[in-house]
Amino acid sequence: MSENVPDDLQYTKSHEWVRKLPSGQVEVGITHHAQESLGDLVFVEVPQTDRHVAAGEACAVVESVKAASDVYSPVSGRVVASNADLAQQPELLNQDPYGAGWLMRVELDATAPGSALLTAAEYAQTLDAAD
Amino acid sequence: MGLRTPLYGTHVSGGAKIIDFGGWDMPLNYGSQIEEHHAVRRDAGMFDVSHMCVIDLTGARVREFLRLLLANDVAKLNVPGAALYSCMLNPNGGVIDDLIVYFQSESWFRLVVNAGTRHKDLKWISEHAAPFAVDVRERTDLAMIAVQGPNAIAKTVPLLPPGGRAAALKIARFSGAELGSWFVARTGYTGEDGFEIMLPAEDAAAAWQALEAQGIAPAGLGARDTLRLEAGMNLYGNDMDETRHPLESGLAWTVAFDPVEREFIGRAALTRARAAGGPVLVGLVLEERGVLRSHQQVSAAGESPADAQRATPPAGEVTSGTFSPTLNRSIALARVSKGMGPKVLVDIRGKPHAARVVKPPFVRNGKALIEI
Numbered sequence: 260m261s262e263n264v265p266d267d268l269q270y271t272k273s274h275e276w277v278r279k280l281p282s283g284q285v286e287v288g289i290t291h292h293a294q295e296s297l298g299d300l301v302f303v304e305v306p307q308t309d310r311h312v313a314a315g316e317a318c319a320v321v322e323s324v325k326a327a328s329d330v331y332s333p334v335s336g337r338v339v340a341s342n343a344d345l346a347q348q349p350e351l352l353n354q355d356p357y358g359a360g361w362l363m364r365v366e367l368d369a370t371a372p373g374s375a376l377l378t379a380a381e382y383a384q385t386l387d388a389a390d
Numbered sequence: 391m392g393l394r395t396p397l398y399g400t401h402v403s404g405g406a407k408i409i410d411f412g413g414w415d416m417p418l419n420y421g422s423q424i425e426e427h428h429a430v431r432r433d434a435g436m437f438d439v440s441h442m443c444v445i446d447l448t449g450a451r452v453r454e455f456l457r458l459l460l461a462n463d464v465a466k467l468n469v470p471g472a473a474l475y476s477c478m479l480n481p482n483g484g485v486i487d488d489l490i491v492y493f494q495s496e497s498w499f500r501l502v503v504n505a506g507t508r509h510k511d512l513k514w515i516s517e518h519a520a521p522f523a524v525d526v527r528e529r530t531d532l533a534m535i536a537v538q539g540p541n542a543i544a545k546t547v548p549l550l551p552p553g554g555r556a557a558a559l560k561i562a563r564f565s566g567a568e569l570g571s572w573f574v575a576r577t578g579y580t581g582e583d584g585f586e587i588m589l590p591a592e593d594a595a596a597a598w599q600a601l602e603a604q605g606i607a608p609a610g611l612g613a614r615d616t617l618r619l620e621a622g623m624n625l626y627g628n629d630m631d632e633t634r635h636p637l638e639s640g641l642a643w644t645v646a647f648d649p650v651e652r653e654f655i656g657r658a659a660l661t662r663a664r665a666a667g668g669p670v671l672v673g674l675v676l677e678e679r680g681v682l683r684s685h686q687q688v689s690a691a692g693e694s695p696a697d698a699q700r701a702t703p704p705a706g707e708v709t710s711g712t713f714s715p716t717l718n719r720s721i722a723l724a725r726v727s728k729g730m731g732p733k734v735l736v737d738i739r740g741k742p743h744a745a746r747v748v749k750p751p752f753v754r755n756g757k758a759l760i761e762i
Contacts, residue, residue, distance in 0.1 A: 298418075298419065299422055299423050301424075302680065302713075324424065324681075324712065324713050325612070
């Protein structure tokens, strides 16, 4: 399981991941486990650029052959980019959830409180506990 | 742990994602449901359908018994191997199950019923068979593999018993033939040509591997659902059940009201329902992004003056919905007020979405039948 939970990312219990970029912004997506549970994705709705998202707020919708599911923003800040390729190729999210399947990039609020994100080990543990 | 078919181990070693389906541990997919769907539409795929229940009925009066038990009329079956799709109704006209009946000989018919309904079906059938001295036997010794797609027959025939290959190519659509210890029928649940093969359980794993070596892609229940919905075929429990009769389930074509002398269980209730009118099962195509799913509410698009004056506005509900990989759109079956459409609205996660009423099937033999 751990090979599908990269060590250099942070996670949420609701199966989102966060990558710190050199610019100080963060990139957000959903985990390998999330895409696998959903099955083949057929629609992905990403947030508009410049939208402000709050930690815990629904910011995207991923819809698979099986179910529609909200994605909750792991962080608070302004959306500076969202992945336009997913509109035409939702399968990118199945094929490469930590790379080409990213959902949005966020400029964090300066005043944002320290977040309660999980480390890779902590997230892997929540998956093991659920099995 | 659920019930397992003779192919369970084969699925697990093939990397299948296993889910519970009516108490059975069955493959949902072997990686990508959409790729499995396309394999069936474009080439050939195969499904383990051994969880379905094969029932042999034998006795001198078996035909007479089935003419009472089923809403369709087995008098139509005269050539050995010929098959008929029918509903089995309760006295209220509600659907106990939908099934396929094969005529084997004048004293032997075979039924294939749904997995989730096997116990109530066997009980119902046995109770009604007793006065006709018809023997009811569940064939748990058989496995069943459905091979479907434009190249399914060509890829399967070389694996059949040597004496049966020429005969297999002559099997007419919607009939079957006994080839050695295999019963091979040209039936299916995908809208594509192909075979459903009933074979001894102990042969199933080797047959599956040989079929895979022929280039036939294993496909799971996920693809089976998108394929059957594109083909406009009902799923028992979603599109009809014991509270719904065939006339409001898109299955009027399976009810043989003629000859009028034939008595069958549910006939009186259906005759009343036919006179009364009622909701109908239609196809829907979503005109926007999103996916139609069971139980979403359907309403008339834009209140016309006539709609506004009605005590109850026309309405309906999605009974089966999915994303159609062939059409790249969402499609559904929905039970709606008669005459509703062509434009309707479907409530998806609290927002109205435009959809269009169409006549199923959506896709047959690889071709889209609905304009997008």
